[in-house]
Amino acid sequence: MKKTVQELLLVENEQLNHDNFRLVLQSENELPPIFPGQFVNVEIKKATEIFLRRPFSILDVDPEKRQFSLLVKILGRGSKVLTTYQAGDKISVIYPLGNGFTMPKADEKVLLIGGGSGVAPMLYISKVCGLNLDQVHVLLGARSQNDHVDVSAYQSFGKFYFTTEDGSLGEKGFVTNHSIYKSELSTFDKIYTCGPNPMMKAVAKDAVAAGVFCEVSLENTMACGFGVCLCCVEKTTTGHKCVCTDGPVFNIKDLTWQI
Amino acid sequence: MADLSVKIKDLHFKNPVLTASGTCGFGQEIADFVDLSKLGGVVMKGTTLKHREGNDYPRMAETPSGMLNAVGLQNKGVDNFIKNIYPTIKDVDSNFIVNVNGSTIEDYIALAEQINELDKIPAIELNISCPNVKEGGMAFGVSCASAEAVVKAVRAVYTKPMIVKLSPNVTDIAEIAKAVEGEGADSVSLVNTFLGMAINPETRRPVLSTITGGLSGPAIKPIALRMVWQVAQAVKVPVVGMGGIMNAADAIEFMLAGATAIEVGTAIFIDPTIPLQIVDGINDYLERHNFSSVRDIIGSLQM
Numbered sequence: 001m002k003k004t005v006q007e008l009l010l011v012e013n014e015q016l017n018h019d020n021f022r023l024v025l026q027s028e029n030e031l032p033p034i035f036p037g038q039f040v041n042v043e044i045k046k047a048t049e050i051f052l053r054r055p056f057s058i059l060d061v062d063p064e065k066r067q068f069s070l071l072v073k074i075l076g077r078g079s080k081v082l083t084t085y086q087a088g089d090k091i092s093v094i095y096p097l098g099n100g101f102t103m104p105k106a107d108e109k110v111l112l113i114g115g116g117s118g119v120a121p122m123l124y125i126s127k128v129c130g131l132n133l134d135q136v137h138v139l140l141g142a143r144s145q146n147d148h149v150d151v152s153a154y155q156s157f158g159k160f161y162f163t164t165e166d167g168s169l170g171e172k173g174f175v176t177n178h179s180i181y182k183s184e185l186s187t188f189d190k191i192y193t194c195g196p197n198p199m200m201k202a203v204a205k206d207a208v209a210a211g212v213f214c215e216v217s218l219e220n221t222m223a224c225g226f227g228v229c230l231c232c233v234e235k236t237t238t239g240h241k242c243v244c245t246d247g248p249v250f251n252i253k254d255l256t257w258q259i
Numbered sequence: 260m261a262d263l264s265v266k267i268k269d270l271h272f273k274n275p276v277l278t279a280s281g282t283c284g285f286g287q288e289i290a291d292f293v294d295l296s297k298l299g300g301v302v303m304k305g306t307t308l309k310h311r312e313g314n315d316y317p318r319m320a321e322t323p324s325g326m327l328n329a330v331g332l333q334n335k336g337v338d339n340f341i342k343n344i345y346p347t348i349k350d351v352d353s354n355f356i357v358n359v360n361g362s363t364i365e366d367y368i369a370l371a372e373q374i375n376e377l378d379k380i381p382a383i384e385l386n387i388s389c390p391n392v393k394e395g396g397m398a399f400g401v402s403c404a405s406a407e408a409v410v411k412a413v414r415a416v417y418t419k420p421m422i423v424k425l426s427p428n429v430t431d432i433a434e435i436a437k438a439v440e441g442e443g444a445d446s447v448s449l450v451n452t453f454l455g456m457a458i459n460p461e462t463r464r465p466v467l468s469t470i471t472g473g474l475s476g477p478a479i480k481p482i483a484l485r486m487v488w489q490v491a492q493a494v495k496v497p498v499v500g501m502g503g504i505m506n507a508a509d510a511i512e513f514m515l516a517g518a519t520a521i522e523v524g525t526a527i528f529i530d531p532t533i534p535l536q537i538v539d540g541i542n543d544y545l546e547r548h549n550f551s552s553v554r555d556i557i558g559s560l561q562m
């Protein structure tokens with residue numbers, strides 16, 4: 001799909017919790033097809049000290065309105081300034097970037113595991129993977145109840161499970177401590193995950209042990225986002241690959257993680 | 260429309276705006292955003308004789324108005340270039356220039372010989388200034404003697420225009436420029452990145468896997484401009500200027516300081532359409548100031 005640099009209109013900026021915001025952007029033109037796992041690279045002009053763009057995954061797409069949304073979690077300066085943009089502001093975006101997840105077959109059962117800044121692509125898969133509610137299981141982890149975002153808009157697409165480290169929502173512990181994860185992992189046909197690297201590595205390790213197909217979406221730091229700087233590389237069984245163009249989604253069997 | 264064309268030796272450029280090595284892939288990677296045939300030229304990713312994996316991740320650190328990189332010349336080697344990349348660019352109407360790198364003089368010679376055979380590659384940029392490799396690279400570009408040796412050796416086998424890319428990590432860049440001109444360089448391009456460093460105070464570790472890396476972007480522009488000005492006064496061959504060029508005004512500054520052409524690097528990461536915006540912006544500037552040719556402004560700094 002052809003990539004473009006476009007000035008998009010911010011039509012909505014909704015604060016979801018203390019550090020998560022949902023930004024809805026609208027194009028003047030018809031949107032290109034955008035798949036779960038793909039991302040955009042956003043210019044944060046409001047703060048001149050932020051030089052490079054920042055990558056964010058697609059949370060959702062509404063082709064009719066020519067809109068798509070992002071789920072922005074505040075990490076440092078750039079993400080913080082981005083969340084101060086208001087409806088009516090213009091934001092320059094390069095998109096669509098990267099390759100999406102391998103979509104499941106009609107009879108498959110999938111487990112989507114998200115944490116931290118990796119929740120967006122999991123929600124988007126749940127919506128567009130075309131499976132029935134009982135085939136889609138979404139497991140989201142966070143430190144505490146107020147670190148989770150409201151996912152009620154997605155609960156008709158799958159069964160949701162939560163973990164918190166303090167036990168304030170769902171089961172206590174990490175995603176890998178959850179009962180469904182511990183007892184049913186090998187019953188899934190595909191596992192998809194995005195979030196902090198330690199979480200993805202723990203999931204990858206268990207998926208390998210259970211012999212289940214597993215794709216992860218990596219968040220290596222990027223300078224360009226479209227394959228020219230070679231800064232975002234990840235080691236794979238066939239050498240360094242660019243996370244921005246060869247990924248961000250990788251099958252764990254292609255990575256050289258020591259798991 | 261003003262006349263934007265410039266020349267390096269007998270090589271014609273439709274305009275003075277090129278994309279810098281390591282920031283535009285081999286051209287095709289930015290073809291979604293820009294019509295490559297509208298560029299003066301494309302200097303492709305640094306190529307070596309053999310495949311190179313490059314340095315470990317992390318390779319990048321954002322800095323105030325710039326970035327550090329430590330890519331380390333990751334590329335698939337010249338055979339892959341000739342087999343898989345050359346066919347995709349040879350029919351595009353622009354100057355595709357190979358950025359030639361080596362760990363030893365023998366590497367440079369062998370690579371230049373192979374590139375010399377490619378009809379549609381009209382020139383090379385001999386990189387003696389990469390700060391991110393352990394062997395060769397910048398080591399050749401920081402003394403007159405080693406710079407002369409590699410330029411002389413490549414000149415003996417390469418018959419087309421040879422642009423030598425200089426390192427700014429030297430005491431007197433004009434001396435190096437004169438030295439390579441003396442050995443037959445048809446042009447010098449500058450600057451490559453400045454050696455820099457970033458530390459994460461929280462982890463107390465270097466941000467880059469290689470500890471140090473190359474600084475680029477607007478942060479280096481004033482120093483790059485000063486160096487281009489000094490070099491343009493010291494040599495007779497055309498100078499290709501770069502370092503932090505983000506817009507047409509920046510490009511024009513380099514040309515006023517004496518650059519015949521300019522390269523746009525890091526700016527492409529922010530917006531890959533910037534090189535073409537600069538072409539248009541230079542034309543607007545020339546019309547506004549009643550210059551009929553871009554050549555009229557080269558080195559025309561008013562004192």
Ligand SMILES: Cc1cc2nc3c(=O)[nH]c(=O)nc-3n(C[C@H](O)[C@H](O)[C@H](O)COP(=O)(O)OP(=O)(O)OC[C@H]3O[C@@H](n4cnc5c(N)ncnc54)[C@H](O)[C@@H]3O)c2cc1C
Nearest residue numbers: 054055056057071072073075076077078079117120219221
């Ligand atoms: C393909 C991709 C998709 C992404 N999707 C989302 C998303 O949907 N929602 C979301 O909130 N975030 C997402 N991210 C992460 C987001 O890009 C970063 O949080 C953002 O760039 C941080 O910028 P900042 O200026 O706020 O932080 P900075 O000030 O740049 O960084 C703050 C601290 O975090 C570290 N850091 C910054 N970025 C990274 C990184 N990528 N990996 C490891 N450490 C890092 C820095 O070294 C620094 O110590 C994604 C990243 C990628 C590569």
Ligand SMILES: Cc1cc2nc3c(=O)[nH]c(=O)nc-3n(C[C@H](O)[C@H](O)[C@H](O)COP(=O)(O)O)c2cc1C
Nearest residue numbers: 279280281305328386450451475476502503524525
């Ligand atoms: C990520 C990156 C990779 C680079 N790779 C090369 C390279 O392979 N060969 C080379 O001669 N210069 C390389 N450079 C240097 C640029 O071509 C240019 O000299 C430098 O970045 C200064 O210009 P700028 O500030 O416009 O980027 C690289 C720069 C960056 C940022």
Ligand code: FES
Nearest residue numbers: 225227229230244
């Ligand atoms: S971020 Fe530049 S190549 Fe991936």
